[in-house]
Amino acid sequence: xxxxxxxxxxxxxxxxxxxxxxxxxxxxxxxxxxxxxxxxxxxxxxxxxxxxxxxxxxxxxxxxxxxxxxxxxxxxxxxxxxxxxxxxxxxxxx
Numbered sequence: 001x002x003x004x005x006x007x008x009x010x011x012x013x014x015x016x017x018x019x020x021x022x023x024x025x026x027x028x029x030x031x032x033x034x035x036x037x038x039x040x041x042x043x044x045x046x047x048x049x050x051x052x053x054x055x056x057x058x059x060x061x062x063x064x065x066x067x068x069x070x071x072x073x074x075x076x077x078x079x080x081x082x083x084x085x086x087x088x089x090x091x092x093x094x
Contacts, residue, residue: 050093057088058085058089061085061089062085065081065082
């Protein structure tokens with residue numbers, strides 16, 4: 001079976017040392033592009049997860065604050081409990 005001219009060109013392109021360098025450069029550039037895109041997706045997902053964690057923490061703390069007894073509210077300074085909720089949630093961000 002004889003090779004077709006297109007197949008010969010393909011084989012020569014795969015074995016030619018000058019073209020091999022071009023292929024390696026193109027492959028490296030493609031890999032770099034793929035890694036950049038994957039990195040962006042991971043960063044977005046990490047930020048989304050962090051925001052969800054902070055939101056859930058704030059909701060939990062506020063829910064608990066709303067169920068606190070009147071006696072505990074009387075013992076605290078006005079705004080003190082809400083300030084603590086805010087600080088605790090912000091501590092998760094940093």
